[in-house]
Amino acid sequence: MTIASLIATPSELTDSASSKTAIVLMTRVRLARNLAGSAFPGWAKPAQREATLETCRAAVAATSPMKRSLNISIGELSELEKQILVERHLISRELIGAKSGAGVVISKDQAFSVMVNEEDHLRIQVLRSGFQLKKAWNAINELDSALEDHLDYAFSPTLGYLTACPTNLGTGMRASAMMHLPALVISNQMEKIVRAVNQLGMVVRGLFGEGSDASGSIFQISNQTTLGESEEEIIKRLHSVLQSIIEHELNAREKLLEADAGKLFDKIGRAYGILQNSHVLSSGEAMNLLSLLRLGIDLSIFPDASRCVIDRLLIEAQPGHLQHAQKGEFEPGQRDLLRAERLRAEFANFVRPDFTFSNSTGKN
Amino acid sequence: MANPLKCDLCAKPATVHLTQIVNNKVHKVDLCETCAQAKGVTDPSGFSLADLLLKASLNPEQPTTGVRCEQCGFTQNDFKKHGRFGCPSCYETFKGIVEPMLDNMHKGTTHTGKVPQRALERKSLYDRLTKLELDLTEAIKSERYEDAARARDEISQVKQSVSSPPKSAR
Numbered sequence: 001m002t003i004a005s006l007i008a009t010p011s012e013l014t015d016s017a018s019s020k021t022a023i024v025l026m027t028r029v030r031l032a033r034n035l036a037g038s039a040f041p042g043w044a045k046p047a048q049r050e051a052t053l054e055t056c057r058a059a060v061a062a063t064s065p066m067k068r069s070l071n072i073s074i075g076e077l078s079e080l081e082k083q084i085l086v087e088r089h090l091i092s093r094e095l096i097g098a099k100s101g102a103g104v105v106i107s108k109d110q111a112f113s114v115m116v117n118e119e120d121h122l123r124i125q126v127l128r129s130g131f132q133l134k135k136a137w138n139a140i141n142e143l144d145s146a147l148e149d150h151l152d153y154a155f156s157p158t159l160g161y162l163t164a165c166p167t168n169l170g171t172g173m174r175a176s177a178m179m180h181l182p183a184l185v186i187s188n189q190m191e192k193i194v195r196a197v198n199q200l201g202m203v204v205r206g207l208f209g210e211g212s213d214a215s216g217s218i219f220q221i222s223n224q225t226t227l228g229e230s231e232e233e234i235i236k237r238l239h240s241v242l243q244s245i246i247e248h249e250l251n252a253r254e255k256l257l258e259a260d261a262g263k264l265f266d267k268i269g270r271a272y273g274i275l276q277n278s279h280v281l282s283s284g285e286a287m288n289l290l291s292l293l294r295l296g297i298d299l300s301i302f303p304d305a306s307r308c309v310i311d312r313l314l315i316e317a318q319p320g321h322l323q324h325a326q327k328g329e330f331e332p333g334q335r336d337l338l339r340a341e342r343l344r345a346e347f348a349n350f351v352r353p354d355f356t357f358s359n360s361t362g363k364n
Numbered sequence: 365m366a367n368p369l370k371c372d373l374c375a376k377p378a379t380v381h382l383t384q385i386v387n388n389k390v391h392k393v394d395l396c397e398t399c400a401q402a403k404g405v406t407d408p409s410g411f412s413l414a415d416l417l418l419k420a421s422l423n424p425e426q427p428t429t430g431v432r433c434e435q436c437g438f439t440q441n442d443f444k445k446h447g448r449f450g451c452p453s454c455y456e457t458f459k460g461i462v463e464p465m466l467d468n469m470h471k472g473t474t475h476t477g478k479v480p481q482r483a484l485e486r487k488s489l490y491d492r493l494t495k496l497e498l499d500l501t502e503a504i505k506s507e508r509y510e511d512a513a514r515a516r517d518e519i520s521q522v523k524q525s526v527s528s529p530p531k532s533a534r
Contacts, residue, residue, distance in 0.1 A: 039436045043450035148483045154452035160475030162455055164448040166462060167469055171477040228472020
């Protein structure tokens, strides 16, 4: 598979949106793995890095989920292609910044990606749309075991999988969910939620992980600790935390409607108007407007079928995807014009909001 | 204050005192204004004491012991600088600094999750094979033919039990 055909294929995330994905847009599990007897990527000499890259790329490509995968080194990617892969959550910003000898293998359906020589020799990840922690873990566990047939992992009976950073020791697993929490943001409850989630040993981050902002009211919630608990225990704990965040979000929606439905409808109606008519849109503003429309879908103001359009646009409004669609590289100012143009076209024929039957709170 | 607290990261007087409870464990740090800003402590979202404690626990002004990882040449100072280790063997070499850190960082200090069973079995078979081959050579050299025959039989047994030889065995 080539990078061009991968980009032309809709990602796991832009596809298959259904009412099941209402609050949890996507589930992700990643495992950090290293080869026994080799220096970690950050400390390895260039020649060692190249050797690791060779060994790992070959081993990964030989597994069954990676049949006809995209198997590429970072040096072969253009800046724009790298950005698109980051926006699809298939590679990390850290991998882009890596010295020579880094690469990635991405499955044809873009559900699996294995980064080589990021912080660890291997960062294996699986993406699933919607709330599917258990399934995601089973899928990645299988791929990990398949890799074991070809690679000798660095492992200690007491410390588990050995990782470059001690914060990933043990299972080397980070499981996360990307959640759309507009009502908690509107009602200023996110700070409280973040604190509560931290106390439970989980972390809340923005859409693109560490240090990124939460535009579009989209947050990543993941486990903080990796040692001392089994993978299943971590998944189970995270699952119950996510479940209770979903409940809080639904309650917050109900309260917003009870307290002042007019105010909430006004926000959604205005977002619709701006998306149809604006001429300059930054990516942050576009995300926030799309997020309000997504909330509108959950509240039955727009038909359920349009959720997949919004979810696709949440990714396509990102700078890399936008530039790729326009076939060129543009200054941020120009991008904002192009983005508005693109969204005006998308929303010209979008169903009009219907505020009469919206007494449901998006429970599904 | 007669004895003001010092910043955990540098030696300046600490003005920011932070307590966070993670997994029912209390984590405390004392920081100066500059370090607090730099570490994003002022922004409560996305800030984790565990990451910070990792660095803080490396700070004590004790002279470096000069321990160097035999496998990769990594030193304690390198860890202080990067916050990451050089190679898997570093965890054995720097056991003394890793162990106290883990208690604050994780829910427990012992791995209870997945074990790479097949890889470990393969490794132990491979180790056994290497040892048997050594035994065989030794036995032949010292003309202990009975031992040599036994080693040879065992080798063929082990080889039979591994249908496909390990590809990445070193």
